[in-house]
Amino acid sequence: MPGDTNRHLRRAREVGFVIIEMNIPVIAAVNGVALGAGMGLAICSDMIVASKNASFGLPEIDIGLMGGVRHTMRVFPQGLTRRMVLTGWRVPAEELYRRGLIEACVEPEELMDTAMEIARNIASKSPAAIRLAKRAINTVETMGLKDGYRFEQNLTVEMTRHEDSKEAMRAFVEKRAPVFKDEL
Numbered sequence: 001m002p003g004d005t006n007r008h009l010r011r012a013r014e015v016g017f018v019i020i021e022m023n024i025p026v027i028a029a030v031n032g033v034a035l036g037a038g039m040g041l042a043i044c045s046d047m048i049v050a051s052k053n054a055s056f057g058l059p060e061i062d063i064g065l066m067g068g069v070r071h072t073m074r075v076f077p078q079g080l081t082r083r084m085v086l087t088g089w090r091v092p093a094e095e096l097y098r099r100g101l102i103e104a105c106v107e108p109e110e111l112m113d114t115a116m117e118i119a120r121n122i123a124s125k126s127p128a129a130i131r132l133a134k135r136a137i138n139t140v141e142t143m144g145l146k147d148g149y150r151f152e153q154n155l156t157v158e159m160t161r162h163e164d165s166k167e168a169m170r171a172f173v174e175k176r177a178p179v180f181k182d183e184l
Contacts, residue, residue, distance in 0.1 A: 009067075012037040016071065019044040021138060023131045025122050029115040030054040031108055033090065040068045043075045046137070048101075049115045050093035051108040057090035074141070076101055126164035126180045 019026050019041065028034075028045035031053055039056045042048050050056075058068045072081045080099070083089050097105035104114050122130065132155045140148035159165050164180050171178035 012040065016041055016044040023134050025119075025130065025134065027115050027118055029111050030056075030093070031111050033057070035059050035090070036065075036068060040071045043071050046134075047103045047118065048096075049104040049106065049111060049118065050096070050102050051111045052094060052105055053108050054093035054105075055090040056084075056093070056096060057088060058084045059088045059090070061086060062088040124177075126162075126168060126178070128162045128164045128180075129159055129168075132159050 025047075026045040028042040028048045029050070030042055030048060031051040034042045034054065034056045036058060039058065042056070058072065060067050069081065069085055072084065076084070077099075080091070084091065093102060093105045096102045103118065106114050136152045136155050140151055143151060164178075167180060168178045
């Protein structure tokens with residue numbers, strides 16, 4: 001039914017926007033096929049790690065549907081997006097890694113360890129800085145160069161007022177790991 005289709009599409013769209021707009025990083029760990037809306041949700045994350053078993057595709061052309069074009073064009077080159085959309089080609093994770101479009105392509109048994117290693121690295125940073133960095137990433141993506149850079153510099157000024165910034169600078173000078181008090 002059209003009403004059910006609209007509800008389903010709206011739900012998938014809104015979940016994607018929630019992932020993008022979160023003020024904490026999201027890492028997609030893909031082990032298998034990520035097709036259509038599944039691929040859309042993966043590319044809404046901040047980064048993707050995948051197993052060598054993974055593939056990504058937009059099979060909508062083969063099943064009488066449309067979708068995923070705009071999100072895919074945010075992340076993938078135009079030619080690859082067009083090939084995926086127009087042919088339904090499923091791109092192996094190794095190919096996306098080769099092209100620099102995903103962060104890692106590992107053996108299936110290494111997938112979660114790889115994702116968690118990246119997550120632990122992020123978690124070691126200032127929570128305030130992570131929130132501002134996510135805000136910068138999300139905001140400047142659709143801005144022109146000058147406006148985007150100005151926005152980012154304003155966030156830098158905001159960050160320098162935060163205690164975490166002062167602690168990071170002290171720790172750097174003292175050659176020690178910073179101890180941040182702010183929590184995500």
